[in-house]
Amino acid sequence: MxxxxxxxxxxxxxxxxxxxxxxxxxxxxxxxxxxxxxxxxxxxxxxxxxxxxxxxxxxxxxxxxxxxxxxxxxxxxxxxxxxxxxxxxxxxxxxxxxxxxxxxxxxxxxxxxxxxxxxxxxxxxxxxxxxxxxxxxxxxxxxxxxxxxxxxxxxxxxxxxxxxxxxxxxxxxxxxxxxxxxxxxxxxxxDNLFCASYPHVGNESNCLKCDKTQLLDRSPRDxxxxxxxxxxxxxxxxxxxxxxxxxxxxxxxxxxxxxxxxxxxxxxxxxxxxxxxxxxxxxxxxxxxxxxxxxxxxxxxxxxxxxVPVSRTEDPGLLNQKVRHWIVPFAKNPKFVGRQHEVAELEKLIAAQDGPARTAITGLGGVGKTQVALQVAHRIRDRDNECSIFWIPCTSHAMVEQIFLNIVQTLGIPNANPAEAKEQAKTYFSSERAGRWLLIFDNADDAEMWSTLEQFLPQSEQGRILFTSRHLELAVDLTFSNIIAIPDMDRDTARQILEKSLIQRDLLNNHTKMITLLEQLAYLPLAIVQASAYINKKRIDLSTYSALLKETEKEAVKLLSEDFRDPGRYSDIQNPVMTTWLISFNQIQQQNRMAANYLSFMACIDPRKIPRSLLLSQVAKKETIDALGLLSAYSFISTDGTDISIHSLVHIASRNWLRENSLLNYWVERVADQLDEAFPDDHYTNRALWREYLPHALALMRGKEFQELLTDRTNLTDKIARCLAIDGRFNEAEVLYHQLIQIEQAKNGAEHPNTLISMANLASIYQSQGRLNKAEQLKLQVVEIRKTVLGTEHPDTLTSMANLALTFWSQGRWNKAEQLGLQVVEIRKTLLGTEHPDTLTSMANLASTYHDQGRLVESEQLQIQVMKTRKSVLGVEHPATMTSVHNLAYTWNSMGKHNKALQLMTECTRLRAKHLGPSHPNTLSSSDALAQWQETESHGSSKSIKRLKRTV
Structure with missing residues (x-):
């Protein structure tokens, strides 16, 4: 036989x-x-x-x-x-x-x-x-x-x-x-049957210790x-x-x-x-x-x-009949949820008579591409009893070679051997005798592998090829742009995956904790399954896992590197999120060095809304487009206009990759160099730019790697602190000024100009916070040191005296404020002239002191002088000029000159809204004053007052 x-x-x-x-x-x-x-x-x-x-x-x-x-x-x-x-x-x-x-x-x-x-x-x-x-x-x-x-x-x-x-x-x-x-x-x-409510006694496998009175009395039976x-x-x-x-x-x-x-x-x-x-x-x-x-x-x-009758034909031609084959390494996933739109679209494309011969599923590693492909494979198998389906994992050259050999052996192709298996499979699938078929190439990510493998892809009107790939650019080349992208942030799908994956279903009762954890995991399916496996094994709750993720970046990396068993993933490949992305990191390094550099750069700053202008300079435009395009192709980054965002978990993984390869300190230093060069000074015209850069500068500074470089980065730290202060972020600025003072004192001594500048700036922060006594103490200290070291007439000494006078004024100590203010004004007039901005600032401060003393006429005269000079020297639209206009309007209102005050404040509000923006604090201050005066004095209709309030 x-x-x-x-x-x-x-x-x-x-x-x-x-x-x-x-x-x-x-x-x-x-x-x-x-x-x-x-x-x-x-x-x-x-x-x-x-x-x-x-x-x-x-x-x-x-x-x-x-x-x-x-x-x-x-x-x-x-x-x-x-x-x-x-x-x-x-x-x-x-x-x-x-x-x-x-x-x-x-x-x-x-x-x-x-x-x-x-x-x-x-x-x-x-x-x-x-x-x-x-x-x-x-x-x-x-x-x-x-x-x-x-x-x-x-x-x-x-x-x-x-x-x-x-x-x-x-x-x-x-x-x-x-x-x-x-x-x-x-x-x-x-054959004993105990009462349902009676449990087994003892650890033995027999019931000798169990109470026999708890046995149920059953009717006799053979x-x-x-x-x-x-x-x-x-x-x-x-x-x-x-x-x-x-x-x-x-x-x-x-x-x-x-x-x-x-x-x-x-x-x-x-x-x-x-x-x-x-x-x-x-x-x-x-x-x-x-x-x-x-x-x-x-x-x-x-x-x-x-x-049951035997169903077998002995027809010798049986082996030549078309047989439906099924070579898929994974069973149907009973926990598959969501992605119904993508699954339906893929089924439609594969089943369509005039559909594309090749299609690809793309998305970030861990987003669920393999599971979508698996769901499609099982659905086609259930629907079409003549379509053969073959699954080829592209995890290595050796794996592809082995699977093709298995395929030709399964097909019964004679003389099957490893060297010719791919060509033999191509010939078979390109012929009519193959019938309907679907080839699924999973993890088609390696462009170098596909440069040689693509020639072995068969072509047939009866066949379809489906790729899953993290590499969008490669997928476009392989499928001629027939792409279905899997989104990496599907909140509803993420929630369902967590619900299906957890053993302790009562953990899902706290909706807030569940959403918090999903947000930390960026709604990424693989990260959710991995987290669930850890929670199931350790019998912890969602809050505990969430706290571990928040504890430190190192702890988060440990959690996301925990291996776990997943029947829907390859047994010879580690499953954790961190390990999954290492493959992509290495491929990016091999394909485009600049892309790897950009990824390393972005790993050191905030992952959200990264301005392109902040990235490494002196790079050709096409080189930048190609590099960022590759990172986008791997779904590592997304773009919105001129801003770039990096996936939050990719950000953590990238930092870990740099740290493991002893490159994090190097890149922190490179990013610090770039920020030192690109970060603007605190001139008001730079406000929009520094607000774009601030989140990234602060993210860089928070890392311990930057703290080790802080001694050599005082210029950058000072620019950031100044901008924070102008934006009213006084607590953050205070921390930086304390650091600067310590560095300058250690490096240059307590009397060095840089040390004194930082002390003066810290004193100003205290004053802005309302901590007037601390501000006075520190400002007095700066004044005395500068008088001793620089002399009474030095510009820096005068600035310190003027700032101290401002503190006296804030404390309501008008006489001391006037005395010190007059001294500063006279010295600055002599040394700098009456039109110098510093002289004008001192005169304006003295005018404010007169105003608060009730000396309104003297205040008015001095303010008019300052305003006219600033208009002539700085221009009508300069912030300092508008401040003079605002203050003079207040003085006129206090003097009962309401019409003149309203006209002046109206002009001030208009100029500030135009040049500073309608929501700027100075604009709002002028608008509020104007609305209040109009309402109090019944100037203008109530309708115009309400309209002005809405604008404010």
Missing amino acids: APFLHTDYSVAWICALPLEMAAGNAMLDKTHDRLSQPSTDPNAYILGELHGHYIVIACLPAGVYGTISAANLVSHLVSTFPRIQLALMVGIGGGVPGTPHDIRLGDVVVSRPVGKYSGVIQYDYGKALQDGHFEPTGILNKPPQTLLTHMARLEASQLAQGENSILKIISDVLNRNLDLKRRFSRPNGP TATPSVHYGLIASGDRVMKDSTARDLLAQQLGVICFEMEAAGLMDELPTLVIRGICDYCDTHKQKDWQQYAALTASAFAKLLLSV
Whole structure:
């Protein structure tokens, strides 16, 4: 007889435990030799015959149970054995005792549709309702119709004849195999069922210490003869050991058995579930019954297959027929949420007869491109039973070569070898005999790899190619701009991912904490799944994880570098966000050095609204466009007009990458050089520019790396402090001036001009904060030192005296303010002249003192003199001139010259609004005064007053 082929096998027999596989193997009429299988398929198989059916028995990996593990097993199985038509999940489960099903240990439960449910319910996936009820979400596939039909026929036959064929099958198997008989025979121990409210006593596996008065008294039954029960089976990722929860779910949903794998199979491969009952889903687990229960389930499976007709054709032309192939390494993700628009658009493009031959999904690493592609693959597989789907991970050259070899082997192409596999695959897929197909190239990020790989892409009207790529520019080249971008900030999707990923659902009750954490994780799907894995393992709440992220940048990096298991990602690649982006960092470095430099530069400043003018200068325009374009292509940055923003988590990852490569200090110094050159002085005309630069300068200064350079960066620090002071950010400015004073004193001494300038500036900050006594003390100190070192007539000494006079004025000490102000005015007139700005400032301050002393005429005369001189020397629109106009208007109003005051204040308001802006504090001060005077004196209509107030 010719050797068997993968296409000969039509029945899958799936087990969760080795003992279940052993029981299944014992049922076979004949076993077959093993066949070769793709290296991407990790499953272990037993092949054989049963009642003419060619059977594939597969078992989950040891110790790895649950719905996801089962789904992965089936995904590989159907790829290796493409003609599987029927599937049985055969093994042990926990029974639900009570009416109408009198379930006993050793009985068999078989899944069968009931009402709106298909036979299997995923009981840990759905909605917890307010009244304590649970509502499963979604309906799983039904078992194959042919199995349901012949199962009904078998049930009818059993009822009519009253015989128990299962017992006969078990007896025959055990008599043929004495070793199996010793281990799989029915236990001699009792079939005990305790009250639901009574828990197991002690740590032993038996119930010797349990109170026998808590046993339920059940009606007699021939328990040596297994009964078969048909109904709903509950499946989930947790072992059911709570009899109270068991009874509640059984009452709500009508289930009669609990197990852990079936829900992962039903949407991958419609399956009939057969469970031998080994316990009652309570704390009184009966492990002694497991082998026998596995045997009774296997016996029923054998009995069922004996009445199912064999569906196999011996036509020698069979192998030339088109076979749908499925080589996808991941099962369908039951926790997939959101992205419905992108999934629907991709399906539409791939299915369209005149659709593009190539399409790409692009987006930031970790945004969920692979999951979207996987969802599309499974949806096309469910919808189109003739389309073959092949998944090629592009994580390395070696991986691509291996997958292509697996593909040509699966296709049965003769003389398959690694050197020619890609060309052989191209030839096959370009031919009509390939039928409809979809190739998915996942992680197509490496431009160098694709410079050689693109020539092997097939072309066919029946075929489509889908890429997932972080590299937008490469995706454009590969697909001729047929791109679907995955947005990296989808709040609703992010919330759903967190809800699906957390075990402790009560953590989601605090909406504020949930939103805070999602914002910290930038709504990035991979970061959310990673955070959930950590929270689940450590049993912490959302606030604790959020606090760890906030603690320090180093702690945030540690959290985002924590590896975790994810069945939807490649097992040979680390999953953390930080590790994921390292690949992109390295690719950017290789492709464009300037792009890497810009990324390093932006890592040292605030990640939001970075002006292009702040970036490294002396770079050609095209070079800048290419570099920023590459960063944008990887979704690391986004642009808005002339501003650039870097993704917040990419910002942290970039800093960590620089730190790990001992480059952070170097780049902090380069950025400091650039800021020192670009940051403007505190002239009022530079206000808009310094406000753009301030967030980035402050972000740079906050880092400990900059603090180590602070001694050599006093000029930049002083410019930043001055601008902060002008903007009214006095507390921030105070901190910087304290630092400057310490540096200057240590470097130059307490009497150095730079030290005294910083002290004077700090004193001004104190005065602006209303801390007048501290301002006076510090200003007196500066005045005395400058008199001693520089002399009374030195400009710096006079400035200090004028500032001290201003403090006296603020304290209401008019005589001292006048005395010192007059002294400064006379000296400045002599040394600088009456038209010098400093002289005029001193005269204006003296005029204010006269005003507050009630000496209005003297104040008016002096203010008129100052205003006229400033108009002549500085111009009408200069801020100092407008200040003189404002002050003179106040004096005229105080003198009762209301019309003149209103005219002057109106002009002042107009000029300030034009040159400083309507929201500037000086403009608002003039507008407020004008509105108040108009209302008080009833000048102008009330309508114009209200309009003016609205403008203010």
